[in-house]
Amino acid sequence: MRFSKATNYALHTMLALIDASPVKPVGVQQLAESQGVSPTYLSKILTRLVKAGMIESVSGANGGYRLSRKKDDITFLDIIHAIEGNASLFECDFVHGDECQIQAVMKEAEQKMESHLQQAKLVDLAQKQVQA
Secondary structure, three states: OOHHHHHHHHHHHHHHHHHHHOOOOOOOHHHHHOOOHHHHHHHHHHHHHOOHHHHEEEOOOOOOEEEEHHHHHHHHHHHHHHHHOOOOOOOOOOOOOOOOOHHHHHHHHHHHHHHHHHOOOOHHHHHHHHHH
């Protein structure tokens, strides 16, 4: 199983925004440079995060992006769903009776992973970085 690079950038971007001032927006150029990615590519990711309601775009000379939700409420799963969508990772293409047993095992594993990611919050990582 593998998440896209966009998810990797989204998670790192959200961590940077959690660490940033809630008042002063962070510019896309600064966010892109800190991750070594093009501002154009990161802008597409930021657009998805805006649509998901996690961040907001502030226009103007001192514009950029900042959190639009409480940082304590943002989970890894929220960010992953914003970028990857929430379709199941595994879909059985074979026609079985009521339910494919392979599909059932895969679905259970996915539910456990999602449960873990729903409990994991970036704000906890930010606090660990401050303490280190």
